[in-house]
Amino acid sequence: MSKDPLFELSGVTRVYGEGEAMVRALDGVDLQVFEGDFLALMGPSGSGKSTCLNVIGCLDEPTDGSYLFQGVEVSELSSNQLALLRRNYLGFVFQGYNLLARTTALENVELPLIYRGMGAAERRKRALASLAEVGLADRANHAPNELSGGQQQRVAIARALVSDPRLLLADEPTGNLDSKMSHEIMRLLATLNKDRGITILMVTHEPEMAEYCDATVRFLDGRVINSGGLS
Numbered sequence: 001m002s003k004d005p006l007f008e009l010s011g012v013t014r015v016y017g018e019g020e021a022m023v024r025a026l027d028g029v030d031l032q033v034f035e036g037d038f039l040a041l042m043g044p045s046g047s048g049k050s051t052c053l054n055v056i057g058c059l060d061e062p063t064d065g066s067y068l069f070q071g072v073e074v075s076e077l078s079s080n081q082l083a084l085l086r087r088n089y090l091g092f093v094f095q096g097y098n099l100l101a102r103t104t105a106l107e108n109v110e111l112p113l114i115y116r117g118m119g120a121a122e123r124r125k126r127a128l129a130s131l132a133e134v135g136l137a138d139r140a141n142h143a144p145n146e147l148s149g150g151q152q153q154r155v156a157i158a159r160a161l162v163s164d165p166r167l168l169l170a171d172e173p174t175g176n177l178d179s180k181m182s183h184e185i186m187r188l189l190a191t192l193n194k195d196r197g198i199t200i201l202m203v204t205h206e207p208e209m210a211e212y213c214d215a216t217v218r219f220l221d222g223r224v225i226n227s228g229g230l231s
Contacts (some may be wrong), residue, residue, distance in 0.1 A: 004071065005032040006167060006199055007056065012065035014051050014222075025051040026062070027222035033201065035166075038193040039054040040210035041203045043219030049203050050171055052219065056088055056201065057169045058082050087115060091198075095172035097152045099159075103157030105131060108185040109159045116163070130158040134188060150181030157188065161198075168192070170202040174209050186212040 015027040026048050033039065041049040055067065058074065066173050067074040069085065078087065099108050106141040109127040118126075131137050134154040144152050153173060160168055169187070174182035190212045192198050202213065218226040 003034060005068075006035050006037075007067070007069045008032045009052075009056070010066040010068075012055060012062045012067060014048075014055060014060065015063040015123055022231075026055070028065070029222070029224055031217065031224060031227075033167075033199060035199055036189065036193070036197050038061070038200045038212075038214045039202070040213040040216045041201060041219065042205070042207075042210060042216055047219040048222040049217075049219045051222075053169050053171055053201060053203055056167075057092060058086050071096065087112070087163065088167045089167045091163065091165035092151070093156050093160050093170040093173045095175035097144070097149075097156045097176075099152055099155060101144055104141050104143055105155045105158075106135060107148065108155055109162050112159060112163045116185060126162055127158075130162040131155070133161065133192075143144050148181070149177050150184055153177065153181075153185055154188065157185075157192075158216045161192070168198050168200045170200065172205070174204070174206065182206070182209060 009029050009031040012026055012029040013024065016023045016025060029048070029052060031052075036062065041053060043049050054061055062075070069089070074082070074085070086109065100111070106124070106127050109130050110123045113123040113126060128137065131140050133189060134157050136151060136154050136158065139147060139151060144155070147155065173189070174185050186209050187202055189202070193200050204210055204211075215227065217224055
């Protein structure tokens with residue numbers, strides 16, 4: 001029995017600039033992603049993979065084409081509806097961690113719940129549970145500068161997970177880490193995918209990290225040229 005995709009891109013383009021300065025960052029991308037997928041987006045610098053991730057995360061808008069999230073055309077959503085989509089369905093992990101320097105790990109993880117208007121007690125409970133899930137319950141009151149790079153990235157993952165997203169978008173999550181820490185983060189992501197069923201899209205330049213994923217989507221010149229492992 002076929003199932004509907006979590007989201008679908010059809011003929012998506014993203015163009016920046018005009019005339020001779022025009023850059024076609026995405027050039028007719030078609031992609032279907034289903035619940036529980038764990039995909040690596042790969043390709044050389046400038047191939048469109050991060051632009052694609054930004055479009056999927058509603059951080060950028062397509063110039064043309066269709067983006068359906070759970071069957072809803074994203075281009076037809078208001079700015080408030082887009083904010084709700086990002087807040088309630090999407091989680092983000094970046095190469096640079098993006099933690100607030102003068103706050104604790106716990107306070108960083110609580111931040112998305114503050115935007116939801118959640119009460120302090122429930123917020124703290126959920127943030128502590130999220131830190132425990134990534135193995136950092138004992139570092140809850142540490143500031144980012146008291147944590148290793150791998151620990152900071154786990155805090156960032158805990159922050160992304162605290163809102164129970166349907167889709168986790170990770171842009172070079174191991175890019176600032178050494179080999180040992182990179183494999184720790186990838187094992188964590190693989191566990192979250194298998195045990196919690198979270199759909200994960202990860203941009204990476206590293207084939208060794210992509211091996212943790214179920215399939216690889218390869219980009220070149222703004223186009224998907226191969227979707228190895230996808231049905």
